[in-house]
Amino acid sequence: MDDPKSRPGSLFVHVHPFLIESSNGLILCDAGLGFRTENDELLIHHNIRKLGYEPEDVKYVLMSHLHKDHTGGLVDFKNGVGRIAFPEAEYVIQRGEWENAYASDSPSYRTEVFDVIQRSGNLNLVEGDGMVNYEIRYELNGGHTEFHQAFHIETGGEHFFFGGDVLPEPEELFKNFIAKYDFDGRASRDKRKEYWKQGAPEGWIYLFYHGKSLAMGKPKLKEDGSYMLVDPNEE
DSSP: OOOGGGSTTOOOOOOOOEEEEETTEEEEEOOOOOOBOTTSOBHHHHHHHHTTOOGGGEEEEEOSOOOHHHHTTSEEEETTEEEESOTTOEEEEEHHHHHHHHHOOOTTOOHHHHHHHHHHTOEEEEOSSEEEETTEEEEEOOSSSTTOEEEEEEETTEEEEEOTTTSOSGGGGSOOOOOTTSSSHHHHHHHHHHHHHHHHHHTOEEEOTTOSSOSEEEEEEOTTSOEEEEOGGGO
């Protein structure tokens, strides 16, 4: 792992794909950078196996969008051959995001990953808002990219909310700002306000893909009637 002190001037980004147990199988929210272990195993596969599962146990891969820091673990490239990393999973992607990613010449997208997915038969292109099953809802929220989507996962008595890069860090719930790196920064800002206003009193568990201080947060009511975020594992 890189040491920030040895890399002055560098921008360090935290990346947290999320694995959720549901009654319909494992759910993966975005897929990381595609790093590999010393044994040439996908790091995301290694981490899943450390939890006692196999990659084949993943039944749904929910993609907020297709920038390369979110898609690296979707495909396992080994010996020059790319294979779908989660062969039993349905890859849920917004159709507009898929089409824009293929049409773009931006280095933010890796079309060699998309080529493997397209041939796999695992791709489920969705449009707008809808449901994957009774536990998973997707919501087209734009903001970060034109066809970015968020997910509501209600399972095991909890409501998990994955906002992708519209809500990548916990601090963004409490800051009123417009990000220059967003497709529509004003839309992202307004969505964050909505997600906090609705989710705080309902007790959503927020999942922060780029969170540094907190990867998961649950609202806790303060004496003044407002809410703060706490680690749900430390309640």
